[in-house]
Amino acid sequence: MDVELLARIQFAFTIGFHYIYPPLSIGLGLIMVVMEGSFLRTGNKIYETMTRFWTKIFALIFGIGVATGIVMEFEFGTNWATYSKYVGDVFGSALAAEGIFAFALESGFLGVLLFGWNRVTPKVHFIATLGVWLGSMFSAIWIVVANSWQQTPSGYHIVGEGSNARAEITDFWAMVFNPSSVDRILHVWIGALIAGAFLVMSVHAFYILKDRYVELSEKAFKIALVAGAVFSISQLITGHMSSNGVSENQPAKLAAFEGHFNTQQSADMYIFGWVDKEKQAVYGPKIPGGLSYLVHWDFDEPITGLNDFPKDEQPSAVNAVFQFYHLMIALGLFFIALTLFASFLWWRGKLFSFRWLMWIFVFSVILPQLANEFGWFAAEMGRQPWVVYGLLRTSDALSANVNAKQVLFSLIMFTLIYILLFLLFIYLLDRKIKAGPYDESKMEDRPFQRSIVQTQKEI
Amino acid sequence: MIMATLLGMDYPTWWFLVVGALFSGYAILDGFDLGAGAWHVFLKDEKGRRIALNAVGPVWDGNEVWLVIGGGAMFAGFPVLYASLFSGMYIPFMLFLAFLIFRAISIEFRSKEEMKWWRILWDTSYCISSAMLALLLGVVLGNVLNGIAIGPGYEFTGHWFEFLNPFAILVGITTLALFMMHGAIYLAMKTEGKLFAEVTVLLREAIIFFVVCYVIVTIYTLVFIPHLSDSLQKNPELFIVPLLAFLSIANVPRLVSKGRYLMAFIFSSLTVSLLLILVAIELYPVLVISTIDQQYNITIYNAASSDKALGIMLIISAIGAPLVITYTVFVYRTFWGKVKMDETSY
Numbered sequence: 095m096d097v098e099l100l101a102r103i104q105f106a107f108t109i110g111f112h113y114i115y116p117p118l119s120i121g122l123g124l125i126m127v128v129m130e131g132s133f134l135r136t137g138n139k140i141y142e143t144m145t146r147f148w149t150k151i152f153a154l155i156f157g158i159g160v161a162t163g164i165v166m167e168f169e170f171g172t173n174w175a176t177y178s179k180y181v182g183d184v185f186g187s188a189l190a191a192e193g194i195f196a197f198a199l200e201s202g203f204l205g206v207l208l209f210g211w212n213r214v215t216p217k218v219h220f221i222a223t224l225g226v227w228l229g230s231m232f233s234a235i236w237i238v239v240a241n242s243w244q245q246t247p248s249g250y251h252i253v254g255e256g257s258n259a260r261a262e263i264t265d266f267w268a269m270v271f272n273p274s275s276v277d278r279i280l281h282v283w284i285g286a287l288i289a290g291a292f293l294v295m296s297v298h299a300f301y302i303l304k305d306r307y308v309e310l311s312e313k314a315f316k317i318a319l320v321a322g323a324v325f326s327i328s329q330l331i332t333g334h335m336s337s338n339g340v341s342e343n344q345p346a347k348l349a350a351f352e353g354h355f356n357t358q359q360s361a362d363m364y365i366f367g368w369v370d371k372e373k374q375a376v377y378g379p380k381i382p383g384g385l386s387y388l389v390h391w392d393f394d395e396p397i398t399g400l401n402d403f404p405k406d407e408q409p410s411a412v413n414a415v416f417q418f419y420h421l422m423i424a425l426g427l428f429f430i431a432l433t434l435f436a437s438f439l440w441w442r443g444k445l446f447s448f449r450w451l452m453w454i455f456v457f458s459v460i461l462p463q464l465a466n467e468f469g470w471f472a473a474e475m476g477r478q479p480w481v482v483y484g485l486l487r488t489s490d491a492l493s494a495n496v497n498a499k500q501v502l503f504s505l506i507m508f509t510l511i512y513i514l515l516f517l518l519f520i521y522l523l524d525r526k527i528k529a530g531p532y533d534e535s536k537m538e539d540r541p542f543q544r545s546i547v548q549t550q551k552e553i
Numbered sequence: 554m555i556m557a558t559l560l561g562m563d564y565p566t567w568w569f570l571v572v573g574a575l576f577s578g579y580a581i582l583d584g585f586d587l588g589a590g591a592w593h594v595f596l597k598d599e600k601g602r603r604i605a606l607n608a609v610g611p612v613w614d615g616n617e618v619w620l621v622i623g624g625g626a627m628f629a630g631f632p633v634l635y636a637s638l639f640s641g642m643y644i645p646f647m648l649f650l651a652f653l654i655f656r657a658i659s660i661e662f663r664s665k666e667e668m669k670w671w672r673i674l675w676d677t678s679y680c681i682s683s684a685m686l687a688l689l690l691g692v693v694l695g696n697v698l699n700g701i702a703i704g705p706g707y708e709f710t711g712h713w714f715e716f717l718n719p720f721a722i723l724v725g726i727t728t729l730a731l732f733m734m735h736g737a738i739y740l741a742m743k744t745e746g747k748l749f750a751e752v753t754v755l756l757r758e759a760i761i762f763f764v765v766c767y768v769i770v771t772i773y774t775l776v777f778i779p780h781l782s783d784s785l786q787k788n789p790e791l792f793i794v795p796l797l798a799f800l801s802i803a804n805v806p807r808l809v810s811k812g813r814y815l816m817a818f819i820f821s822s823l824t825v826s827l828l829l830i831l832v833a834i835e836l837y838p839v840l841v842i843s844t845i846d847q848q849y850n851i852t853i854y855n856a857a858s859s860d861k862a863l864g865i866m867l868i869i870s871a872i873g874a875p876l877v878i879t880y881t882v883f884v885y886r887t888f889w890g891k892v893k894m895d896e897t898s899y
Contacts (some may be wrong), residue, residue, distance in 0.1 A: 099647075109872070114853075132807060153661075157614075157657055157660075157661040158657075158658070158661075160614060160617065160657065161653060161654045161657035161658065162654065163619070164617075164621055164624075164650065164653060165650050165654075166622070167621060167624050167625065167628070168639060168646055168649075168650055170628065170635075170639075171628065171635045171636055171638070171639025171640060171644075172639045172640055172643050172646050172647065173640070175636035175637065175639065175640035175708075176636070177634055178628065178632050178635055178636040178639075179632050181632075182628055182629060182631075182632020182635065182636070182858060183632060183858040183859050183862045184631075184862070185628075185629075185863050186625070186628050186630065186632065186858060186862065186866070187629055187862060187866055189625040189629060190622070190625045190626055190628075190866050190869055190870075191626060191869050191873075192625065192627040193618070193621050193622035193625040193626070194622060194869060194870065194873030194874075194876075194877060195869075195873055195876070197618055197621055197622070198615075198618050198622065198873070198876070198877045198880070198881075199876070199880065200882035201614045201615045201618045201815065202615050202618070202877070202881060202883070202884055203880060203884070204614055204615070205610075205611035205612055205615060205884045205887070205888065206611075206883075206884060206887055208611070209610060209611040209888070209895075209898065210611075210887055210888075211895075212895050213887050213888070225880075245625055253859075257706065258706075260632075262858070262859040262861065262862065263858075263859065263861055263862045263865065264861065266865045284782055315561070394744065427763045428847020448694065454688075493636070493640035493643075494640075494706075494708050495641065495708050495709045495710065496640050496643050497713075500643050500644065500713055503644075503647070504643075504647040507647065511651060511654055511655075515654065515658060518658060518662060522662065522665055525665070
């Protein structure tokens with residue numbers, strides 16, 4: 095296999111695996127802030143118990159997120175050296191800002207969040223929880239800014255020629271607020287918040303089904319359901335904004351999303367389908383002129399098709415891009431339907447009356463994860479063959495001196511480590527869930543600032 | 554080319570100092586937890602190991618942030634250095650990542666199960682990965698000091714296994730020894746009773762181990778790598794730095810024998826900084842020496858981002874640094890003193 099393909103697989107694999115965790119940290123962080131805030135507001139111990147329970151799961155998720163996150167930063171240099179030289183001047187500011195403003199905040203307060211329960215006052219602890227959550231949100235801002243700059247470069251100029259060419263920053267704020275960053279930050283944030291809400295709903299639905307911690311679980315489930323419903327609906331809006339941005343800034347990507355080949359009077363929108371690139375046809379149920387309508391609010395307005403772009407500037411895997419994009423949307427619509435239906439039942443006082451609904455929530459935990467991954471795959475494969483849109487090709491971005499054998503070695507290494515990591519993650523997650531939140535009766539003799547001597551005796 | 558300056562110093566030099574300070578911070582902070590980890594299997598009983606793990610428990614993650622920020626700062630400030638060094642040192646950096654992951658999961662998973670084999674497995678993995686991380690950091694530093702085969706376009710043109718050379722390995726072992734001394738002092742600060750007694754014995758061995766390595770590496774450098782003492786010979790007043798480093802090292806066993814572990818920790822941190830300053834003095838303005846031809850040396854000027862980018866990032870650092878320092882201090886204050894185990898511990 096050639097080094098470009100291997101390097102792409104390695105990056106996609108390592109970042110795809112990493113991306114299981116940060117959205118959960120962001121989404122769970124918000125729910126924990128709400129839970130702990132409720133504890134401070136009401137003084138009801140039950141909220142403290144659920145916060146502590148989720149803190150333990152958060153620790154597991156965050157730990158793996160950090161360990162797998164540093165990998166990407168290194169890979170820029172190890173596998174994509176030409177790219178690093180090309181974008182460092184621009185991209186570096188965003189990455190440095192992420193480290194200083196976001197990651198330091200997040201990891202700094204994490205120690206207090208996890209281990210500070212008996213060392214700081216409840217208010218200070220709440221600030222630590224809030225700090226960790228805000229840190230994770232800020233982190234997403236800078237990372238998405240950096241990625242969005244690659245999708246829609248702005249605030250830069252090109253210096254040098256040929257293999258010495260590189261982008262230099264001219265306007266920091268134009269780089270930060272490049273045409274796609276705001277839409278995409280919102281879209282990524284909300285995707286993460288949905289993932290967190292579904293995780294919480296899944297675990298508590300499981301407890302309700304098993305008749306364990308029912309009082310606590312019903313409260314926690316409702317908190318997460320509010321978040322899940324609000325964010326699922328909002329995601330429709332940010333998704334629409336994002337797609338509109340793509341139609342303006344990356345028309346070839348939009349054309350690939352819908353398998354739209356010929357610039358014609360109107361572009362259709364498919365519910366689902368299969369793209370035959372050879373025959374330039376898509377098979378599946380469609381809304382005629384649907385894409386034109388969503389982009390221009392007019393069923394007859396033409397949309398630029400793939401054939402209008404030079405062969406070597408079209409995304410190669412059109413069908414894959416089409417499928418990822420459509421699966422993401424289908425999942426998003428399902429989240430809206432499910433959370434609205436559950437909210438309706440809640441209003442009628444029957445939220446926890448249907449076991450099958452609880453089972454659906456138990457298994458739905460995987461779906462926002464898939465939607466997030468599919469969305470990124472559509473976005474990243476859809477902009478090929480460019481790594482920096484219109485400026486630098488993926489094939490030109492590699493490290494000149496790293497050969498296929500080296501990449502194969504590291505790819506196998508990461509595959510083995512990540513399989514192990516994932517199995518351990520599932521195993522420990524399962525154990526934590528089975529162990530459940532603290533027993534309430536025990537919580538009573540666990541007042542804040544319990545004497546250290548007593549704690550040590552127990553150990 | 555006219556370069557922008559701040560207080561009479563050009564931006565690349567400023568950024569060289571920023572990156573240097575970040576790596577120095579990283580070496581001091583992650584240095585002690587890597588060092589403490591490298592001692593792990595030398596601690597005899599299960600309870601002691603658990604306390605030692607919890608001595609670094611609340612802070613190791615925050616310490617690792619310095620690596621992320623340092624790496625980001627290097628990428629942002631000196632993209633050419635970042636690209637050449639990381640792609641040239643592909644295998645050591647990949648191994649570094651693997652051990653980083655293993656270390657994180659060992660800390661996370663070790664105390665989650667009671668089975669003896671489980672704890673032994675993760676204790677060993679934690680210990681080996683901590684030691685290997687220290688060693689690999691030193692190996693990369695050794696290669697940077699010794700020079701690597703950088704050719705036209707600042708591309709690495711050597712063979713992938715060239716990173717394993719005697720000098721680099723020597724620097725690697727010395728780094729490990731330094732961190733083990735630093736980590737043992739930290740453990741001495743954080744423990745009491747039987748474990749503390751155990752740690753003080755290890756600390757004495759660590760000091761001897763480090764001093765021996767330090768002497769060997771110094772002699773080796775003077776004999777085989779003369780270019781590394783060029784700038785000291787040109788600027789004799791800079792001899793103050795190795796002199797201070799020497800005094801600082803000598804002060805560590807003195808303070809340890811008096812039982813003043815906090816001061817010993819401060820001086821071992823100072824030692825880490827002074828040794829890195831020494832490295833910086835020897836290299837500046839070169840970042841990586843090319844063993845092929847002087848003209849391919851990566852310097853702070855040919856590797857730097859534009860003045861505009863460096864200026865922006867100096868502002869970001871000026872705003873960010875006080876924030877980072879504030880919550881670092883807050884976290885360390887919260888967990889100050891001997892390790893207290895509770896239900897939230899690892």
